[in-house]
Amino acid sequence: SREFHLVDGGVAANNPTMVAMSMLTKEVLRRNSDFHLSRHSADYRDYLIIFIGTGSAKQAEKYTAHQCAKWGLFQWLYHGGFNPIIDIFSHASSDMVDIHAAVLFEALHSEMSYLRIQDDSLKGNESSVDVATKENMETLIGIGKELLKKPVARVNIDTGIYETVAGEGTNEEALARFAEILSEERTLRKNNLNA
Numbered sequence: 001s002r003e004f005h006l007v008d009g010g011v012a013a014n015n016p017t018m019v020a021m022s023m024l025t026k027e028v029l030r031r032n033s034d035f036h037l038s039r040h041s042a043d044y045r046d047y048l049i050i051f052i053g054t055g056s057a058k059q060a061e062k063y064t065a066h067q068c069a070k071w072g073l074f075q076w077l078y079h080g081g082f083n084p085i086i087d088i089f090s091h092a093s094s095d096m097v098d099i100h101a102a103v104l105f106e107a108l109h110s111e112m113s114y115l116r117i118q119d120d121s122l123k124g125n126e127s128s129v130d131v132a133t134k135e136n137m138e139t140l141i142g143i144g145k146e147l148l149k150k151p152v153a154r155v156n157i158d159t160g161i162y163e164t165v166a167g168e169g170t171n172e173e174a175l176a177r178f179a180e181i182l183s184e185e186r187t188l189r190k191n192n193l194n195a
Helices: 017-029 073-077 084-107 134-149 171-194
Strands: 049-052 114-117 153-155 162-164
Touching (some): 073 084, 134 171
Parallel strands (some): 049 114
Antiparallel strands (some): 153 162
16 A cells, blocks of 8 residues: 655645646746737637636535634634634635626626536535545546536526526537547648748
């Protein structure tokens, strides 16, 4: 057996969408030839973002504001098998990136350039990123296959809740559409190199 020491990506960026967009923008602004866009400056309308999340637990009321008001330090750190203060920080960070990206792409009328696939109804071990048993991995594979069949959803910028988007098909169809766009881009780039 081998031992791995890993750090959860949530330590730096719980939702790396904006990190990826910033890194791409940096390369465009530096005029890196590998990141040539049709315009002279970085324009998010030229971006194609696919974010496949790790999933999240089904939203449930674990405690009320009235209960929390009576908590001390230790209850905020550990309460009923959960880590409330850590959960709040990690979910808030990820949620803010979702909302920021949604607002940005909506403002540019480019909503179909941002695909976020995320199951927010996981329960128990399904929502834990550190349960790597064969049984749990098989369960997650099944969840992933079912998620492909679900309709495309986008965060409602007013409520922060993901809602089905009419007319955009399933996640599988959206991924196929993105794959076609990326394939066409690759062909264009290869043709430009050979010209």
